[in-house]
Amino acid sequence: MIESNKNYYISCLFFLFFFIGWGCCYPYLSLWLTETIGINYTDVGLVYSFTAIIAVCVQPLFGFISDRLVYRKNLMWLLAIIITLFAPYW
Structure with missing residues (x-):
């Protein structure tokens, strides 16, 4: 392949x-x-809204960082480790 x-x-x-x-x-x-x-339902709506807004704002930043880094595989490993460390708190 x-x-x-x-x-x-x-x-x-x-x-x-x-x-x-x-x-x-x-x-x-x-x-x-x-x-x-x-929390009340209005605040739940705000949490969902902030999640979407933050995702829209952060993704171009991560794309820029990924494009500038030579070692993209290391970035993926770093993100995987960070996500794994935060998983128990979800």
Whole structure:
């Protein structure tokens, strides 16, 4: 298999499983926020809004950093470790 095709398929599988996992967890965020944390529905809407706004603002920054770095594989490992460390707090 050509290396670029291999990377493409690996990326596709990563995003497939990422969005399946995200899609399974994200709808329950509002229930968790209201029942466990105890915030009202207006604040839940603000949390969802801020999540989207932050994602839109941060993604170009990460893209810029990724383009400037020579070692993109190291960046991916660093992000994977950070996500793994924050996973127990979700």
